[in-house]
Amino acid sequence: RAKDSGRGQMRFYEPLMDEKIERTRDLGAEMQGALERGEFHLVFQPIFDLTGEQVLSCETLLRWTNRRYGAISPAEFIPIAEDNGLIVAIGSWVIREACRIASGWPTDVTIAVNLSPIQLRSANLPTTIMGALAASGFAADRLELEVTESVLLEDIEASLAALNAINRLKVRTTLDDFGTGYSSLSYLTKFPFQTLKIDRSFIADFEQSPASVAIVQTVIELAAKLGMRTVAEGVETQAQLDQLRRIRCDAVQGFLLAHPMPANMVSTMLAGAGVKAMRRS
Ligand code: C2E
Ligand code: MG
Ligand code: MG
Ligand code: MG
Numbered sequence: 001r002a003k004d005s006g007r008g009q010m011r012f013y014e015p016l017m018d019e020k021i022e023r024t025r026d027l028g029a030e031m032q033g034a035l036e037r038g039e040f041h042l043v044f045q046p047i048f049d050l051t052g053e054q055v056l057s058c059e060t061l062l063r064w065t066n067r068r069y070g071a072i073s074p075a076e077f078i079p080i081a082e083d084n085g086l087i088v089a090i091g092s093w094v095i096r097e098a099c100r101i102a103s104g105w106p107t108d109v110t111i112a113v114n115l116s117p118i119q120l121r122s123a124n125l126p127t128t129i130m131g132a133l134a135a136s137g138f139a140a141d142r143l144e145l146e147v148t149e150s151v152l153l154e155d156i157e158a159s160l161a162a163l164n165a166i167n168r169l170k171v172r173t174t175l176d177d178f179g180t181g182y183s184s185l186s187y188l189t190k191f192p193f194q195t196l197k198i199d200r201s202f203i204a205d206f207e208q209s210p211a212s213v214a215i216v217q218t219v220i221e222l223a224a225k226l227g228m229r230t231v232a233e234g235v236e237t238q239a240q241l242d243q244l245r246r247i248r249c250d251a252v253q254g255f256l257l258a259h260p261m262p263a264n265m266v267s268t269m270l271a272g273a274g275v276k277a278m279r280r281s
Contacts, residue, residue: 023069027077028084030066035093040064042097043260046269047112047231047253050245055270057110057144059253060098061260062090082118091119092128099138101263106270112144112174117151120162129169140170144195147173150181152191160191167192174231178219188226196223200234200254206243217247224248 034040044058064072081087095113102111119125133140145166152159163173174195175187179202188196198216205212216232223230232244235254244252261269 024080027066027069027072028080030068031064031077031081031084031086031090034064034066035090037067039066040090040093041262042094042101043262044101044111044266045253045260046258046266047251048257049251050249052241052252052257055109056251057112058102058105058266059112059146059260060094060114062094062114078116082116085118087116087118088122088124091116092124092132095128096132096135099132099136099143102142103136103138105267107139107142109270110142110144110172112146114146114176117147117154120147120151121155121158125162126165126169129166129171133169141172144172144174146176146197148176148181149178149187152187156190163192177233179215185222188222188228193228195229195231197231197233197253198249200232203232203234203240203244203254204236206240207237213243213247216244216249220247220249 041063043061043063045061046055047057047059048054049056062074062078064074064077066072078087081090098111098113102109105111115125129140129143129145132138133143147159147163166173172194173192174197175191175193176197177199178196179199196219198219202212202216206216220230229250231251231253232240232249233253235241235244235252235256237256240254241252241256258269
């Protein structure tokens with residue numbers, strides 16, 4: 001591509017590249033005091049059973065609103081936090097805050113928290129988790145930690161040890177974004193996951209590609225045989241939901257059912273104030 005592009009395009013790209021590097025550096029600097037300034041907050045996206053009526057769980061999603069740069073997406077700031085090491089402190093805050101908030105919710109609802117690979121490999125993780133559970137009184141078996149598969153291959157032994165340590169605390173683990181990256185079915189037997197979350201790219205392909213439906217169906221059947229439950233993420237259309245019902249996925253998450261929302265809206269929703277009404281909005 002670089003060969004095809006004329007000289008003018010080089011002049012166009014360079015400033016953009018510099019701007020991106022500059023922004024990354026500035027966001028890294030702003031991130032230093034962000035926890036102390038209270039710039040982070042959590043939103044929660046409900047995960048439903050197949051009827052779409054019952055909330056089974058809520059995924060915790062981190063938000064950062066910076067005094068200078070405004071709202072920054074996790075897709076942008078998480079990699080920066082991983083590079084500068086702040087992800088450990090920020091991630092610990094997420095676990096504590098999520099447990100604190102969810103301890104006020106009905107006990108049949110679990111919460112899922114995303115873990116960065118760096119957190120998974122940090123020796124302090126079990127202590128952090130136990131501290132968050134003790135401080136909030138939140139039951140260990142209502143907490144699920146999501147890790148993406150890309151993490152696992154980097155150091156199989158260390159990943160396995162960390163996941164087992166989490167499971168020993170009675171905290172459950174979810175393999176997130178399954179099917180992306182260098183996915184391999186052998187992961188499913190090698191690692192102790194209780195839940196498999198199927199990446200939204202497969203769900204998005206449903207309408208155009210019967211092959212995607214077949215793949216997801218096979219994954220669901222395999223997961224069931226291995227004693228794992230399945231969640232489909234990124235469900236945006238009724239047709240996708242109908243397919244997932246037909247192929248017996250256990251749970252669904254996506255904009256069709258509910259967007260990520262602040263904690264107080266989750267409380268209202270769980271208190272029974274019209275789940276149906278809210279999922280249409
Ligand atoms: P993820 O864990 O796969 O989270 C799901 C993402 O998909 C969220 O984006 C959610 O808002 C979005 N989503 C949910 N339903 C739909 C849908 O129907 N359609 C589409 N197009 N998107 C949907 P978000 O909140 O921007 O988070 C992006 C990623 O950032 C997450 O992907 C996760 O990898 C990471 N992340 C978020 N919070 C945390 C955190 O506290 N710690 C760590 N380490 N990573 C986090
Ligand atoms: Mg996730
Ligand atoms: Mg995911
Ligand atoms: Mg994802």
